[in-house]
Amino acid sequence: MNLFTDIRALVIDALGALVAEGLLPAGLDTAAVTVEPPRDAAHGDMATNAAMVLAKPAGLPPREIADALAARLLSDPRVETAEVAGPGFLNLRLNPDAWWGVVRAVLQQGADFGRSTIGAGQKVNVEFVSANPTGPMHVGHARGAVFGDALAALLDFAGHDVTREYYVNDGGSQVDVLARSAYERYREAHGASPEIAEGLYPGDYLIPVGAALKEKYGDSLLDKGEQVWLAEVRDFASAAMMVMIREDLAALGVKMDVYSSEKALYGTGKIEEAIKTLRGLDLIYEGVLEPPKGKTPDDWEPREQTLFRSTAHGDDVDRPVKKSDGTWTYFAPDIAYHYDKVTRGFDLLIDVFGADHGGYVKRLKAVVSALSEGRVTLDVKLIQLVKLWKNGEPFKMSKRAGTFVTLRDVVDEVGADVTRFVMLTRKNDAALDFDFAKVLDQSKDNPVFYVQYANARISSVMRKVAEAGVAVDDAALAAAELSHLAHVAEIGLARKLAEWPRLVEIAAKGNEPHRVAFYLYEVASDFHSLWNRGNDLPDLRFLQDDPATSAAKIALARATGVVISAGLGILGVTPVEEMR
RNA sequence: GGCCUCGUAGCUCAGGGGAUAGAGCAACCGCCUCCUAAGCGGUAGGUCUCAGGUUCGAAUCCUGACGGGGCCGCCA
Numbered sequence: 119m120n121l122f123t124d125i126r127a128l129v130i131d132a133l134g135a136l137v138a139e140g141l142l143p144a145g146l147d148t149a150a151v152t153v154e155p156p157r158d159a160a161h162g163d164m165a166t167n168a169a170m171v172l173a174k175p176a177g178l179p180p181r182e183i184a185d186a187l188a189a190r191l192l193s194d195p196r197v198e199t200a201e202v203a204g205p206g207f208l209n210l211r212l213n214p215d216a217w218w219g220v221v222r223a224v225l226q227q228g229a230d231f232g233r234s235t236i237g238a239g240q241k242v243n244v245e246f247v248s249a250n251p252t253g254p255m256h257v258g259h260a261r262g263a264v265f266g267d268a269l270a271a272l273l274d275f276a277g278h279d280v281t282r283e284y285y286v287n288d289g290g291s292q293v294d295v296l297a298r299s300a301y302e303r304y305r306e307a308h309g310a311s312p313e314i315a316e317g318l319y320p321g322d323y324l325i326p327v328g329a330a331l332k333e334k335y336g337d338s339l340l341d342k343g344e345q346v347w348l349a350e351v352r353d354f355a356s357a358a359m360m361v362m363i364r365e366d367l368a369a370l371g372v373k374m375d376v377y378s379s380e381k382a383l384y385g386t387g388k389i390e391e392a393i394k395t396l397r398g399l400d401l402i403y404e405g406v407l408e409p410p411k412g413k414t415p416d417d418w419e420p421r422e423q424t425l426f427r428s429t430a431h432g433d434d435v436d437r438p439v440k441k442s443d444g445t446w447t448y449f450a451p452d453i454a455y456h457y458d459k460v461t462r463g464f465d466l467l468i469d470v471f472g473a474d475h476g477g478y479v480k481r482l483k484a485v486v487s488a489l490s491e492g493r494v495t496l497d498v499k500l501i502q503l504v505k506l507w508k509n510g511e512p513f514k515m516s517k518r519a520g521t522f523v524t525l526r527d528v529v530d531e532v533g534a535d536v537t538r539f540v541m542l543t544r545k546n547d548a549a550l551d552f553d554f555a556k557v558l559d560q561s562k563d564n565p566v567f568y569v570q571y572a573n574a575r576i577s578s579v580m581r582k583v584a585e586a587g588v589a590v591d592d593a594a595l596a597a598a599e600l601s602h603l604a605h606v607a608e609i610g611l612a613r614k615l616a617e618w619p620r621l622v623e624i625a626a627k628g629n630e631p632h633r634v635a636f637y638l639y640e641v642a643s644d645f646h647s648l649w650n651r652g653n654d655l656p657d658l659r660f661l662q663d664d665p666a667t668s669a670a671k672i673a674l675a676r677a678t679g680v681v682i683s684a685g686l687g688i689l690g691v692t693p694v695e696e697m698r
Numbered sequence: 699g700g701c702c703u704c705g706u707a708g709c710u711c712a713g714g715g716g717a718u719a720g721a722g723c724a725a726c727c728g729c730c731u732c733c734u735a736a737g738c739g740g741u742a743g744g745u746c747u748c749a750g751g752u753u754c755g756a757a758u759c760c761u762g763a764c765g766g767g768g769c770c771g772c773c774a
Contacts, residue, residue, distance in 0.1 A: 132705070150715090152716090154716085156716090156717075157713090157716085157717075157718090157719080157720085158717075161717075165716085165717085167715095167716065167755095169740075170716080170754065170755080171754095173754070174754070180754080203717075204716085204717045204756070205716080205717075206754085207716075207717065215770080246763070252774070262700060287774065289774095290773075290774050291773070291774075292768090292773080292774055296745090348766095380774095392720080407771055408771095409771080410699085410700070410770050410771075411699055411700045411701090411770090412699020412700060412770095415770095418771080420771095421771080421772070423771080423772075434700075434701060434702095435700095435770095435771095437771090438771060439773075440772090441771090441772040442771090442772050443772070445772090447771090447774095448773070448774050472768095473703075473768055474703090474768060474769065474770090475768095475769080476701085476702045476703070476768060476769055477701070477702070477768080477769035477770055478769085479701095479732075480701080480702085481700070500702085500703075500768090502703085502704090502767085502768090503767085503768090516706085543711090545711090545712090547703065547704070548703095548704075548711080549704090549767080551710075559734050559736095561736060561737090562722080562737070562738095563722070563723065565722085567736075568722095568736095569736095571734090571736065571737080574734085574736095575733085575734070575737095578733075578734065579733065580728090582733065624714055624715095627714070628714060630714085632712090633712090633714090636711095636712060636721090639712095639721080639722090640721085643721080643722095646737060647737095647738065647739085649733080649734090649737080649738085650729090650735085650738035650739080651738080651739090652732080652733070653729075653730075653732060653733095653737095653738075654729080654732090654739095656732075659732085659733055659734050660733060666757075697734080697736065
């Protein structure tokens with residue numbers, strides 16, 4: 119249930135009645151009518167802008183509409199007061215029963231409370247991580263992984279049919295470099311001193327790959343030319359890298375539904391087919407590009423290439439799909455890959471990229487727009503940098519200097535739950551500070567701790583009640599007489615819980631999982647506040663002498679725990695029941 | 699130079715066209731005989747970078763400027 123959409127439906131019905139009455143003209147567009155929690159709680163529980171939005175089309179002063187609407191709404195038992203305020207807001211105060219209905223709904227629906235159907239019938243593909251299979255994942259990949267996974271969970275909760283997908287870049291020259299690097303480790307495994315030339319990957323993680331190559335091939339690849347071993351070693355090494363990457367993802371709690379291979383697009387006609395489709399749309403031509411505006415590279419010379427007319431779909435310049443030597447550019451398999459996603463029937467594609475790929479967005483959107491003929495939208499979420507801190511000092515990552523911080527380093531040091539939560543407490547397009555000390559801090563400065571602590575307090579209450587032998591299953595609590603709750607702080611907490619379904623929809627529509635993290639912080643704050651008021655006002659404590667009153671208080675606490683757990687579930691964070 | 703992105707309290711950041719713009723930290727003042735003080739309450743702190751525009755209404759949408767970051771044919 120979503121109390122906000124329920125009340126909005128009530129408002130729309132009331133407007134319909136006013137039309138029937140003749141006060142309002144027929145045919146008004148009510149799409150812009152909203153029912154929202156007011157920013158200032160003094161304004162009531164919910165506010166609607168209906169009168170302001172409709173004043174002009176109806177040709178009536180806003181207050182006149184608001185007054186008539188107020189009279190109508192008051193006949194609903196849920197609405198206690200309806201006051202016209204400001205420029206024409208209609209502020210509603212609801213009967214406490216309306217909020218207790220929310221608490222009951224939480225207890226009845228459990229983790230499903232807040233689940234939405236706005237995505238029903240929508241097939242969504244979330245492509246994320248897609249790190250090159252050339253080495254372990256680093257912190258930047260971790261942020262993209264966490265974001266993509268939480269976004270996928272959020273969309274699923276909002277009713278979408280979600281596929282989590284990883285695009286394996288195993289078709290380009292970087293996997294040749296990987297193969298040459300692994301080959302040196304293979305030689306090393308045979309006792310040779312490795313020659314890690316400039317441009318090869320020096321990391322130790324390839325040493326076991328070299329040993330495994332020795333085990334599989336013996337000395338049969340030694341002292342042979344690249345033409346003999348390159349393809350074999352490339353496949354072997356990139357497969358080994360993917361095993362490692364999957365382990366890294368698993369350590370973070372990320373599980374992909376589909377791994378798509380770039381290499382698998384070559385030689386199967388898939389690229390040719392995608393390009394042919396574009397050609398059929400008159401979007402492929404042979405031509406010469408202008409040099410980039412204002413910044414001509416030193417070695418620039420005009421060359422004829424096969425180009426994609428991406429400017430016909432919103433890009434700034436057309437993009438090459440073939441190099442001047444006739445081989446495919448990196449863009450070509452990407453076209454084929456996105457064509458594949460379109461033909462698999464997705465209604466919405468989401469690509470999660472590092473911010474350094476920002477220049478790539480327009481051409482991909484052009485591809486999807488062209489190949490789906492406008493049916494499918496592509497939303498690209500760019501993930502900004504993670505800045506690492508330790509002991510108040512920033513430290514720079516460098517592959518060359520060996521101060522490369524891997525995803526595994528981070529997870530090993532602070533744990534998957536903390537890593538995930540912290541990385542989701544920021545919008546994807548804002549840079550993130552990650553301080554190894556602060557994220558483990560056990561204080562309210564640390565949102566991870568703060569939210570977990572609220573849940574632990576709730577669990578503590580539940581344990582104490584269970585020890586006292588009182589029935590505290592959700593069904594029993596849902597049957598509690600909730601009118602024993604009357605304090606504004608209690609109603610405030612219930613009101614916050616009522617916002618959960620609404621928040622889910624807002625976050626899902628914007629592809630913004632960070633909203634969940636901020637919301638949970640607010641819930642935790644309201645809960646801690648209520649808890650602490652129990653210090654001064656014994657009536658506000660959760661455990662009461664009177665069993666009926668106690669049951670009502672515990673129902674509210676339990677409902678809070680259910681919502682916190684559901685939210686953490688979307689973020690992929692385990693709710694803790696006890697702080698240690 | 700072009701494109702993308704960001705600019706909100708001293709600091710770190712929220713804020714899907716709504717009213718008097720919020721939270722945490724830092725500062726100051728309070729609260730443990732009491733379900734976990736690992737916490738809570740309060741005070742103070744703002745020209746939402748600037749200038750135009752759209753509208754009943756703009757931090758939010760549009761245009762431009764300024765400032766930070768990113769990207770910029772034959773790498774992926």
